[in-house]
Amino acid sequence: MTVSIETPPASRRTAGLDPEELAGLRTVPARHPWRWAAGLAALVVLVQFAHGLATNPGWDWPTFQRYFTADTILQAIGRTLELTAYGTVLGFALGAVVAAMRLSRSVILQTIAWAYVWVFRSIPLIVQLVFWFNLSYLYKRFGFGIPFGPTFGEFETLGVLGALGAAVIGLGLHQAAFAAEIIRGGIIAVEGGQREAAAALGIPRLRQAWRIVLPQAMRGILPSAANEVISLLKGTSVVYVMAIGELFYQAQVIYGRTGRVVPLLMVATVWYVVLTTVLSIGQYYVERYFARGASRTPPPTPLQRLRAFVRSLPTRTPTTRTTGGRP
Amino acid sequence: MTTLTKSEAAPMVQVRGLHKSFGPLEVLRGVDLDVPAGSVTVVLGPSGSGKSTLLRSINHLEKLDRGYVAIDGELIGYRRSGDRLYELKEREVLRQRTGIGFVFQNFNLFPHLTVLENVVEAPIAALGRPRAEAKAAALVLLERVGLADKATAYPRQLSGGQQQRVAIARALALEPKVLLFDEPTSALDPELVGEVLDVIKDLALTGTTMIVVTHEIGFAREVADTVVFMDGGVVVEQGPPAEVLDRPQHDRTRAFLAKVL
Numbered sequence: 148m149t150v151s152i153e154t155p156p157a158s159r160r161t162a163g164l165d166p167e168e169l170a171g172l173r174t175v176p177a178r179h180p181w182r183w184a185a186g187l188a189a190l191v192v193l194v195q196f197a198h199g200l201a202t203n204p205g206w207d208w209p210t211f212q213r214y215f216t217a218d219t220i221l222q223a224i225g226r227t228l229e230l231t232a233y234g235t236v237l238g239f240a241l242g243a244v245v246a247a248m249r250l251s252r253s254v255i256l257q258t259i260a261w262a263y264v265w266v267f268r269s270i271p272l273i274v275q276l277v278f279w280f281n282l283s284y285l286y287k288r289f290g291f292g293i294p295f296g297p298t299f300g301e302f303e304t305l306g307v308l309g310a311l312g313a314a315v316i317g318l319g320l321h322q323a324a325f326a327a328e329i330i331r332g333g334i335i336a337v338e339g340g341q342r343e344a345a346a347a348l349g350i351p352r353l354r355q356a357w358r359i360v361l362p363q364a365m366r367g368i369l370p371s372a373a374n375e376v377i378s379l380l381k382g383t384s385v386v387y388v389m390a391i392g393e394l395f396y397q398a399q400v401i402y403g404r405t406g407r408v409v410p411l412l413m414v415a416t417v418w419y420v421v422l423t424t425v426l427s428i429g430q431y432y433v434e435r436y437f438a439r440g441a442s443r444t445p446p447p448t449p450l451q452r453l454r455a456f457v458r459s460l461p462t463r464t465p466t467t468r469t470t471g472g473r474p
Numbered sequence: 475m476t477t478l479t480k481s482e483a484a485p486m487v488q489v490r491g492l493h494k495s496f497g498p499l500e501v502l503r504g505v506d507l508d509v510p511a512g513s514v515t516v517v518l519g520p521s522g523s524g525k526s527t528l529l530r531s532i533n534h535l536e537k538l539d540r541g542y543v544a545i546d547g548e549l550i551g552y553r554r555s556g557d558r559l560y561e562l563k564e565r566e567v568l569r570q571r572t573g574i575g576f577v578f579q580n581f582n583l584f585p586h587l588t589v590l591e592n593v594v595e596a597p598i599a600a601l602g603r604p605r606a607e608a609k610a611a612a613l614v615l616l617e618r619v620g621l622a623d624k625a626t627a628y629p630r631q632l633s634g635g636q637q638q639r640v641a642i643a644r645a646l647a648l649e650p651k652v653l654l655f656d657e658p659t660s661a662l663d664p665e666l667v668g669e670v671l672d673v674i675k676d677l678a679l680t681g682t683t684m685i686v687v688t689h690e691i692g693f694a695r696e697v698a699d700t701v702v703f704m705d706g707g708v709v710v711e712q713g714p715p716a717e718v719l720d721r722p723q724h725d726r727t728r729a730f731l732a733k734v735l
Contacts, residue, residue, distance in 0.1 A: 344582035347533060348596035348648065349572035352564060358595070362586045440586045440628035 210410040214401060215417070223397035224418055230383040230393060233315040235376050238322025245327035250334060260327065267324035273385050275321055279313035280389050314386040318379065325375055333368035334360060365437040373430040377423050384415075394418055484547055486511040486683045487532065487652055491541035494527055501527045503707035504541070509652070509700075512681040516694040516715075519704035520730055525687045528704070529654050532685070533574040534567050545574060546651050572600045575645030575653040579660050581637045583629040583644070589616065590625040593644045601648065608647070615643040619673050635666030639673055646677075653677065655686040691734055695719055703727045 200206060214220055248260035267275075292298035337360050345355040384395035392400075394415050402411040435448070447455065487509035494502040501524045509515045517525045530536045532543050534551035542559060543550040550570055552559035562570075583592050593612035597603040603611075616622045619639040621632075629637050638658055645653060655674065659667040671693050678684065678697050688694065694701050694715055701718040703710045705726045711718060722728045 338582075340578060340580055340582040341584065343535060344576075344578060344584070346568070347535060347571055347574075347576040347578075348644070349568045349570075349600040350596055351568060351599060354599045358599070359584055363584075437586075440588075440630060442630065 205409060206413065207407060207410040210405075210407045211413050214411060214414050219397055219401070220394070220414060220418070223392050223394045224422075226391065227380070227383050227393040228422070230311075230314060230318060230386065230391075231376070231380045234318035234322050234379050234383070237315065237319030238375075238379070239326045239330075239372070241319060241323035242326025243330055245323060246330035246334065249327065249331055264324045264327055267320055270321075272317065272321045272382060273388060276314060276317040276386060276389060279317045280310060282313065310389045310391055314383075314389055314391055318383065318386070322375065322379055326372070329368055329371045329375065330364070332371070333364035333366070336367045337363045362437065366434070366441065369430065369434050369437060373426065377426055380422055380426065381419055485509055486513075486546055487685065488544045489528070489532065489541070492528065492531060492538060492543070493540035494524075494531060494536060495539055501707055502531070505704075505707070505709055507702065507709065507712075509683060509685060511683050513683060513699040514678045514697050515685045515700045515702060516698035517685065517687045517702045517704060518689070518691070518694060518730070519710075523704045524707040525704050526656055529576075529656050529685060529687050532652075532654060533571050533576055535576075537561065545570075550574075568600065572596070572648050573651045575648060575650035577638070577641050577645050577653070577655045577658050579657040581629070581634070581641045581661070583637055583641055585629050588626050588628055589621065589632070589640050592629065592640060593647050596644065597647050612643070612647055615646050616640070618646075618676075619643045620669075633666060634662045635669045638662065638670045642670075642673055642677075651683060653682055653684045655684065655688070657687055657689070659688065659690060689734060691719065691731070703730065705730070 245260045245263055248256040249264075251257060270278075291300050341359055341363065342355060345359045350359065383393050386393060387396035387399060390396065398411045398415040402408045405411075432448075485508040487507070489505055489507040492502050492505040493500070503524075505524070505528055507515075507528070517528065519525050527536060531538055532545070532550065534543075538551070538559075542552065548570070549559070551567055552561055554560075583589075584595070587595065590609065590612055593615060594605065594608040597608040597611065598605055613622060613625065616625055619642055621636060621639055621643070624632060624636065624640070629640065632640065638661075642658075658674065659670050662670065667690070671690065674684070674686065674693075675697050686693075686698075698715050700712055701715045702712040703718055703722070703724075703726075710724050710726050711722065718727065719731065722731060
């Protein structure tokens with residue numbers, strides 16, 4: 148051991164140099180030419196693609212322009228948003244109940260919740276939608292009453308459950324299974340000491356959940372939940388099988404009539420991108436709200452970051468010129 | 475007159491015949507403990523000796539297998555009916571816990587709430603105090619632990635020692651009959667231990683009934699009225715610090731003190 152300390156490799160390289168001179172030298176970071184090359188190559192491909200979008204007449208931008216803000220399309224977007232909203236609310240409300248059952252201390256409730264998630268994660272959404280649409284075939288009438296006892300009121304299944312109702316129920320039940328797992332995941336990720344501290348302080352059970360556990364669980368729940376809402380937004384396009392006039396169905400109707408498939412698919416695509424963008428921005432700010440207390444200083448918003456960058460520009464340029472120069 | 479003599483005689487915390495197992499592991503094997511009102515009891519012992527489990531049993535964070543805990547003459551976590559002790563409903567246990575302050579090794583402050591919100595949460599939610607009243611009381615407590623200026627900070631913006639002082643203020647906010655400390659300085663950097671111990675010493679001077687599980691022998695010598703040495707799930711010996719720490723009667727106590735002193 149002592150032998151190797153006497154002749155470390157570093158001392159061999161610095162041998163004969165003046166240590167004081169060496170300590171005064173400026174350091175230069177490593178260069179990465181291949182990073183630049185790879186970035187440049189990717190940019191070339193991207194520019195090529197953009198050029199194709201602009202010049203290939205097949206994209207048929209005039210048709211795109213004509214239909215992009217057409218009344219029928221705007222109405223269809225309304226329907227898409229409506230389905231997304233109902234699906235989200237129903238899905239997460241029911242999902243919260245299922246998650247609570249799964250986390251309860253009752254083995255029966257746990258098992259029922261597990262079975263619910265198992266069943267509804269197993270059935271493809273489109274199969275379920277068609278199934279709900281055909282529910283009246285299975286149950287002609289729906290009644291409320293004491294189980295296995297007298298009935299108080301009855302409805303015609305088809306009258307209550309139109310195509311839209313079937314779609315909302317299908318989307319909601321499907322979503323609930325995934326939402327339940329996301330919510331459960333967020334809750335079990337909250338450190339056990341938090342609930343214990345709340346219990347030691349005598350805070351009532353419901354308040355423990357609502358005030359202490361859930362706000363912390365939200366940090367884990369939100370990114371996945373936003374994923375789910377966005378995939379639900381796009382997933383609503385599946386209900387075209389029930390001839391509901393949402394965005395994708397409407398686009399199909401128009402290109403079925405005019406034969407202009409590509410520009411109308413682009414109309415739907417761009418609208419989906421726009422709606423997803425709005426949701427993503429919303430997600431950022433909601434997450435930021437629930438992150439309070441999570442770090443010593445909250446991260447700046449993109450707007451604040453941009454402003455700070457712009458402010459730093461005038462000071463930035465001269466320093467690079469004076470220090471960056473290498474003969 | 476009779477009630478006075480009774481309250482003088484009855485300890486604030488009474489533990490009798492406490493047994494507790496985790497699966498096949500018997501952690502407490504018949505613990506008896508009396509803590510007079512206004513006194514400080516320090517529990518020492520090697521890790522795995524059952525100190526923390528004893529403390530957690532006192533406010534019913536752990537269910538008991540046998541024996542009982544009583545605070546101020548009230549059974550904790552159970553009620554007697556005939557020759558059985560029946561576990562209370564959670565709501566009842568939560569009510570009882572408002573009389574027992576607990577300070578955790580890892581502070582367990584609520585990270586998404588400010589310091590002030592941490593302290594007022596239990597008085598508002600568990601005791602139904604009006605917010606303004608709870609706030610005023612909380613600020614007095616924060617002043618007492620030297621953190622009045624941190625009321626609007628979040629726990630992660632504080633040092634470990636400051637966090638533990640907030641946790642003490644949070645426990646005090648319920649005006650508990652007893653304060654339980656579970657290794658309150660074990661998660662702290664050495665230079666932060668003193669500030670937390672100072673706060674606990676200050677509480678001792680004002681006559682708060684306390685049970686402190688710790689490894690700080692110096693603190694035990696200075697502050698404790700009674701030192702309890704535990705090993706293997708039983709109380710090996712107990713008495714004033716001068717006796718237990720300086721003239722231990724049992725080999726196990728001697729062996730432990732030789733290691734930590």
